[in-house]
Amino acid sequence: MHIFEGFLPSPWWQIWFAVSIPVIMYGIYQMNKLVSQRREIVPLLAVAGAFIFVMSSLKLPSVTGSSSHPTGTGMAAILFGPAVTSVLSVIVLLYQSLFLAHGGLTTLGANVFSMGIAGPFVAYAFYKMASKAGMNFYLNVFLATAIANWVTYVVTSLQLALAFPFEGSVFASFKMFALVFATTQVPLAIMEGALTALIMKYVVQIKGDVLVGLNVLTSSAATKLREAME
Amino acid sequence: MKLEYLVAIVVILFAAQFFYGVANNPDSEFGGADGEAADMIAEMNPDYEPWFGGIGFEPPGGETESLLFALQAAFGAVVIGYTIGYYKGKGEKN
Numbered sequence A: 001m002h003i004f005e006g007f008l009p010s011p012w013w014q015i016w017f018a019v020s021i022p023v024i025m026y027g028i029y030q031m032n033k034l035v036s037q038r039r040e041i042v043p044l045l046a047v048a049g050a051f052i053f054v055m056s057s058l059k060l061p062s063v064t065g066s067s068s069h070p071t072g073t074g075m076a077a078i079l080f081g082p083a084v085t086s087v088l089s090v091i092v093l094l095y096q097s098l099f100l101a102h103g104g105l106t107t108l109g110a111n112v113f114s115m116g117i118a119g120p121f122v123a124y125a126f127y128k129m130a131s132k133a134g135m136n137f138y139l140n141v142f143l144a145t146a147i148a149n150w151v152t153y154v155v156t157s158l159q160l161a162l163a164f165p166f167e168g169s170v171f172a173s174f175k176m177f178a179l180v181f182a183t184t185q186v187p188l189a190i191m192e193g194a195l196t197a198l199i200m201k202y203v204v205q206i207k208g209d210v211l212v213g214l215n216v217l218t219s220s221a222a223t224k225l226r227e228a229m230e
Numbered sequence B: 001m002k003l004e005y006l007v008a009i010v011v012i013l014f015a016a017q018f019f020y021g022v023a024n025n026p027d028s029e030f031g032g033a034d035g036e037a038a039d040m041i042a043e044m045n046p047d048y049e050p051w052f053g054g055i056g057f058e059p060p061g062g063e064t065e066s067l068l069f070a071l072q073a074a075f076g077a078v079v080i081g082y083t084i085g086y087y088k089g090k091g092e093k094n
Helices: A012-037 A039-057 A073-080 A082-099 A108-132 A137-163 A170-213 A219-229 B002-024 B033-044 B062-093
Strands: none
Touching (some): A012 A082, A039 A073, A039 A082, A039 A170, A073 A170, A082 B062, A108 A137, A170 B002, A170 B062
């Protein structure tokens, strides 16, 4: 998710801003509405944002011999949907680009798109479909967040490939970037999925009723999960 | 508790893949994959120069960088721990 500052030439950095900004605006609108209508979600919003902070500060080593970040966005996506998640991602990405020289302002649009929009959107869609199909809640959270993490880096590879085709071929370039990113990311994605499933368990425990209100769980599913904990 | 055990197993497997990675890449310092991508861009397009930079604060070295990353993680962990602890305690009182 961290395309370095200045590493996306025109017109690509503008294109990704153009794609991301409407989603962020809609996310801000949705977040305001949610916070004013349901004050009880505020602590959950804080936890989801904080989880992104923690996860994206970790640089985990992978079997490929390089390190990369978990994204932490899967949880927010499941709870609040991809638009709100994009707003939370902007905060983290701004911090990292302004104080840590990780990512950058010109690449913010592209980085928000991969980490805050594309990954979360896939997580959200996966979670909703699998939960309709009756998949176990924790397995669902695990898979949805692991996939979100992985998709984030596949999208980053695609963004770089579009901007830097190899010998004129976007696909050849995509394969090269994806080999670095997507393979490094597999163990991290599994780790992130497992941690997210665990923290969601505690969220169900303390705020199961709010999850029902957010349409994350049906009330019978929430009751069942809480009974299983006792 | 079943989920906690499963997560513990995943953590152990994660550590195992790391040690396997260390054994397979003895010379690697496990640098960031994003830096690797930047090197690839430089290799594929030797003429490309990052056209923008130097707006934000750049940590002078690894120590300051790790400090800022630790602050980021600590801030997040405090919020999560406080919120979950608060509601858990509240729930137990009733």
